[in-house]
Amino acid sequence: MHLQRSIPTFIMAILLSLALLPLLMMFFHTLYTTQGFSLSTYKEMFQTPSxxxxxxxxxxxxxxxxxxxxxxxxxxxxxxxxxxxxxxxxxxxxxxxxxxxxxxxxxxxxxxxxxxxxxxxxxxxxxxxxxxxxxxxxxxxxxxxxxxxxxxxxxxxxxxxxxxxxxxxxxxxxxxxxxxxxxxxxxxxxxxxxxxxxxxxxxxxxxxxxxxxxxxxxxxxxxxxxxxxxxxxxxxxxxxxxxxxxxxxxxxxxxxxxxxxxxxxxxxxxxxxxxxxxxxxxxxxxxxxQIDINSFSLAFQKAIAPLGRSLLFAALGATSLLFFGFLSAYLIEQKHTYSTLFSTITLFLFILPSTLIGIALIVFYNTPYTNFIYATPVIILFAYTIKYLFLSSKIIEKKLAQIPCSLIESAKLTGASERQIIWFIILPLAKDALLVTWMVGFIFSLRESTLTMLVYPAGSDTLPLYIFTQMANGDPKIIASLCLIMILLVILPLGIYFIFKRVRT
Structure with missing residues (x-):
């Protein structure tokens, strides 16, 4: 199949399976009870003053x-x-x-x-x-x-x-x-x-x-x-x-x-x-x-396990966002038939409250057939990709818009295939944007707490979730230390990126 046709088909299939179908299933789930079709729960909701x-x-x-x-x-x-x-x-x-x-x-x-x-x-x-x-x-x-x-x-x-x-x-x-x-x-x-x-x-x-x-x-x-x-x-x-x-x-x-x-x-x-x-x-x-050396050291020891999981999930989430973000940006920039629809869907998923996305994923994947997703950290990666695909695609789309069309047309005249154009022209010219996309995906996956709180399997809590639970009745010095660790985790990749950029220039 021609690459230009396979890309949008692949993306739309992934997007439908990861996001739209769970949302539709969640909606229809609210319309039925054990007795069949019913709007009784909606009536009760609208009649609740609180x-x-x-x-x-x-x-x-x-x-x-x-x-x-x-x-x-x-x-x-x-x-x-x-x-x-x-x-x-x-x-x-x-x-x-x-x-x-x-x-x-x-x-x-x-x-x-x-x-x-x-x-x-x-x-x-x-x-x-x-x-x-x-x-x-x-x-x-x-x-x-x-x-x-x-x-x-x-x-x-x-x-x-x-x-x-x-x-x-x-x-x-x-x-x-x-x-x-x-x-x-x-x-x-x-x-x-x-x-x-x-x-x-x-x-x-x-x-x-x-x-x-x-x-x-x-x-x-x-x-x-x-x-x-x-x-x-x-x-x-x-x-x-x-x-x-x-x-x-x-x-x-x-x-x-x-x-x-x-x-x-x-x-x-x-x-x-x-x-x-x-x-x-x-x-x-x-x-x-609020922090002293002892409290910071103790907080770091307590948080080492969720910290490691946070870094791992964020790195995997950033890689997933980079891959799907590039494909979606390429689709939109090529002005394919599906490009407007796809851009709209990614924006919709980004503005959709995390609570909705989390519940939809639970409704859809909490079955015996999809337990390999629901009961593993894979569902967390699905959630990150669904939520932040709009950001990654827009960053890369902005860069692709700056690549001269003459380069692409010249490559086509020499007989280069679509795959060769992507691999040897577009990707090298967009490498800086790809690095920024990965970093943004890493940071936003790292900071995410609501989605993780809803869908994480047992034993897969992340640092933001660990901090959130500690804030209920934990030691104030430990909580402050955990918050500082989280802030440093965000600042660190930003600092590395800007140092790397300054060294290159």
Whole structure:
């Protein structure tokens, strides 16, 4: 079979078996009881006042987090991606850190600073921490889309207007699709995140499904309670397609015109430094001062087994994401018949709450025939691949868009096969993006806790899961040490990558 046809067929078959079929099976599972077709469980859910209350809490919380992070993140993205403010790369890395660690670690860090303060425990504390976690999304999307703007448009406008006017009427409208996409993405991700709200004792809707599953073992009610999150994800996906659509496709990046802040550079830098210190550095410093050498050594000894499993699962998950991410990016970039559908499905799976994906995998694979998947760490790798395939495919897709079509056409004229073009042209030119993809897949697989918590087999707990269980009644010094170990695990591959990149350049 021709490679160009076998690739999309293979990918779609894998995707359907790993993700879509489990979701469909979970949905139909909620419609039937032992007596046959029934909507009684749905009726009970809609008649439960507490569920409506938590749903309103989640909706309000997600709207606030999405709005605040999108507005501030877009402004920070313009400042860090288009101005000459000093130490931009370092500030970006610090702001990125909360997104790369398990969310509850930042919540616990603030707890070490504020204690049981009502400022932290409740709606506003939960909203602020989620804001800090998801702020990097609009920042990096803004920086990415600034590189998609043709500088000639801004140069022409600068002949007649200052930068403030150009930003208002040219730059910001051109990156509006990224701004809107950031809002929808942060809204859905914050709606499905429950570990922060769980730690801060704020009742939200995703906790209802997780509690029914993990505490009461009521699988039927857990799946029915999870269904509204599925429908919300579909609504958000439809809004994204209607409002942004093809405007999110990547092309070769342009040179970004830098804004010279002149005498305003120092005030901007100091303000930015103060913001970064308050949102990220202050709570992490408070966490670190709880630790002494003995507690850190003891925590490391206790965590050595889950730490080893975390590194192994993350490496395998990153490799799986690299493989499927390249195939999916190649499919999308080739504009195959299935490319739009596939891109939509990967985005849908990314914004889908982890609780839903975990329950769907359990429903589908908890059978005698698939026990070799359900009862082994393979199901964890399935979960990582399903959840983060969108990220890996987009990173590689962006790089593939920069490869000149003339190279591909020239190779075809010489008689090179599709396989040879991929192996000898595309892969060598995309090697840097492949390395970044593996690193991103490794970090996000390493930080994942909700999916692992739902699907992990006995004896396969990871470090984020071990930390989460210790936070219930463990020694505060041990918990702080475990959190620091987790943070160092995230920083280490980032540091190695940037050192390697600097040595190469």
């Amino acid at each position: 569920l409506w209350h938590t749903f309103q809490n989640s909706l309000l919380l997600s709207l606030l987090v999405a709005t605040s992070s999108t507005v501030i993140g877009t402004l920070l993205g313009v400042l860090l991606g288009k101005s000459n403010v000093r130490f931009r790369s370092a500030l970006l890395l610090i702001l990125l850190l909360p997104l790369l660690i398990p969310p509850y670690i930042l919540a616990y860090s603030w707890f070490t600073l504020l204690g049981n303060s009502p400022l932290l425990f409740g709606f506003w504390g939960t909203a602020f921490i989620l804001f800090s976690i998801y702020l990097p999304i609009p920042i990096f999307l803004t920086i990415l889309f600034l590189k998609q703007i043709n500088p000639k448009m801004e140069e022409a406008a600068l002949l007649y207007a200052p930068w403030t006017t150009v930003l208002r009427y040219i730059t910001l409208p051109l990156i509006f699709p990224a701004t809107l996409f950031s809002f929808l993405l942060v809204f859905m991700l914050s709606f499905g995140e429950f570990s922060v709200a769980n730690f801060l004792r704020y009742p939200i809707f995703p906790l209802e499904s997780f509690t029914q599953f993990s505490a009461f073992y009521d699988f039927k009610v857990a799946t029915v309670t999870a269904m509204p999150m599925l429908f919300i994800a579909l609504i958000v996906l439809a809004l994204q397609k209607l409002t942004t659509g093809q405007s999110l496709r990547f092309s070769a990046p342009y040179h970004v015109i830098t804004i010279d802040l002149k005498e305003n550079e120092k005030p901007f830098f100091l303000t930015l430094l103060l913001f970064v210190t308050f949102t990220v550095l202050l709570p992490l410093f408070s966490l670190s001062v």
